Amino acid sequence: xxxxxxxQEATLELHRIPNGAMSKESKLLVLKDNPxxxxxxxxxxxxxxxxxxxxxxxxxxxxxxxxxxxAWHLKAGCELDCFxxxxxxxxxxxxxxxxxxxxxxxVFSLLEDCNLNWQAKAELAGEAAAFFYGLTRTAGNAxxxxxxxxxxxxxxxxxxxxxxxxxxxxSAIEFIGRIVVEAGATGxxxxxxxxxxxxSPGARIAAEPIxxxxxxDVRCTHGATIGFIDEMAxxxxxxxxxxxxxxxxxxxxxxxxxxxxxxxxxxKTFYGFESSxx
Amino acid sequence: MVETASEAIAxxxxxxxxxxxxxxxxxxxxxxxxxxxxxxxxxxxxxxxxGPNGSGKSTLAHVLAGNPGFTVTVGSxxxxxxxxxxxxxxxxxxxxxFVAFQYPPEIPGVNNMQYLRTAVNTVRKSRGQSELSAAxxxxxxxxxxxxxxxxxxxxxxxxxxxxxxxxxxKNEILQMAMLEPRLMVLDEIDSGLDVDALExxxxxxxxxxxxxxxxxxxxxxxxxxxxxxYIKPQYVHVLADGKIVExxxxxxxxxxEEKGYG
Numbered sequence: 001x002x003x004x005x006x007x008q009e010a011t012l013e014l015h016r017i018p019n020g021a022m023s024k025e026s027k028l029l030v031l032k033d034n035p036x037x038x039x040x041x042x043x044x045x046x047x048x049x050x051x052x053x054x055x056x057x058x059x060x061x062x063x064x065x066x067x068x069x070x071a072w073h074l075k076a077g078c079e080l081d082c083f084x085x086x087x088x089x090x091x092x093x094x095x096x097x098x099x100x101x102x103x104x105x106x107v108f109s110l111l112e113d114c115n116l117n118w119q120a121k122a123e124l125a126g127e128a129a130a131f132f133y134g135l136t137r138t139a140g141n142a143x144x145x146x147x148x149x150x151x152x153x154x155x156x157x158x159x160x161x162x163x164x165x166x167x168x169x170x171s172a173i174e175f176i177g178r179i180v181v182e183a184g185a186t187g188x189x190x191x192x193x194x195x196x197x198x199x200s201p202g203a204r205i206a207a208e209p210i211x212x213x214x215x216x217d218v219r220c221t222h223g224a225t226i227g228f229i230d231e232m233a234x235x236x237x238x239x240x241x242x243x244x245x246x247x248x249x250x251x252x253x254x255x256x257x258x259x260x261x262x263x264x265x266x267x268k269t270f271y272g273f274e275s276s277x278x
Numbered sequence: 279m280v281e282t283a284s285e286a287i288a289x290x291x292x293x294x295x296x297x298x299x300x301x302x303x304x305x306x307x308x309x310x311x312x313x314x315x316x317x318x319x320x321x322x323x324x325x326x327x328x329g330p331n332g333s334g335k336s337t338l339a340h341v342l343a344g345n346p347g348f349t350v351t352v353g354s355x356x357x358x359x360x361x362x363x364x365x366x367x368x369x370x371x372x373x374x375x376f377v378a379f380q381y382p383p384e385i386p387g388v389n390n391m392q393y394l395r396t397a398v399n400t401v402r403k404s405r406g407q408s409e410l411s412a413a414x415x416x417x418x419x420x421x422x423x424x425x426x427x428x429x430x431x432x433x434x435x436x437x438x439x440x441x442x443x444x445x446x447x448k449n450e451i452l453q454m455a456m457l458e459p460r461l462m463v464l465d466e467i468d469s470g471l472d473v474d475a476l477e478x479x480x481x482x483x484x485x486x487x488x489x490x491x492x493x494x495x496x497x498x499x500x501x502x503x504x505x506x507x508y509i510k511p512q513y514v515h516v517l518a519d520g521k522i523v524e525x526x527x528x529x530x531x532x533x534x535e536e537k538g539y540g
Binding site for chain 2: 230231232233235236237238239240241242243244246247250251253254255256257258261
């Protein structure tokens, strides 16, 4: 049983709507001595916890301490950064974002050694923007599945999915990324990129990009690569005197570094990456 | 066991040369590329290896660097008296061999500066030298950057990522100068360089060689003789169809410049 974190009053404006009822609560749980580390008040894992967000906010969410099902609604003009972190647990978790026009969402996820089914969905109305960035690392026999749907239902929306998967030993990662552009969603820009790095012959990574485009005047792209460590890069580092194990570690760290490079500094600390100052 | 005259010569060369290549045959999965290379390089010497496309010049560089894509079927290579072909890739570098790559790979996420410091201190440690402090390392890097006309920003970026062809070649020379090797092999370092950059690169390579001329050797692999205006070799070898078909002085390069390989 996880110890209940020490709490203090949050300074962020975040309104909780439990069980779909409109009750406004501004009190949040924040881990003591770490003002960046914010948890919603509820730690229930069965019900859906819904948040309505306005202004500029960020939420640091450690799974599974928060609810297994979350619903976030971003009001017009809202900017929200969500940082998900999961290490070594088994669960299915769902998160659903709805974005009003002119709102902006960034979701970062670091999933490590989990038997996890992480399902995320974002619905964008009009000129909203949603960016999903993720790094998934597995080892042993862990199996992580990520299913992400980004749906554009209005004109001028922007979305990006950029996910990095790194599997070792006999673990497996599956990434299913779907982009839906509904009829009439003129000017939509949607991009998806998945990169996979296999660290052993027994590891598996599968990437499935799905594009459902029901309108012509849009710009959508997707790309996916999966492979082992680049032998040419490895050879290059070793040809400068660096031992194989160290060179491999550098290349694996560099792979993860592509995700770290997308993070704001405060999130680097949260995820355990070195700040860009170092 | 009876030693042939050829083997006796090879044995004597192994003892005195910095690099002694004897009857080297190399193949890839598809075909044989090097068909019996003999080459001896002593400390203080500058050699140029010239030849048309596909003659095997770069294959020789790859084999020296330990590229696993090439298989040595016959022959020997001794570096400073040690069997180079028996050495792991990183051991070759630590022993003082540096091969500047013709096509340095881009490695996103590996910081150029951190990588270089790791490499330099790893090599120094293996040679019994003390590691460079951050300040000393940076000071040396800055001196060489200036020498090569490289902005400091380039070492703060990912290794070779987004670098132009010329910038990659300069970055090779930066690494070479920092690693202080005994044998420097420049594989088509002149390709992708404009006239001014070529002069900077050549002068820096020559300066590193001259710093410890009695211990170091330089091998320039090239199609063209223009880099040889700055780095003047005592020996020029012409490679064709996997064999050295001619060796001589700078006059060989001058003739190739005038009349080509035909």
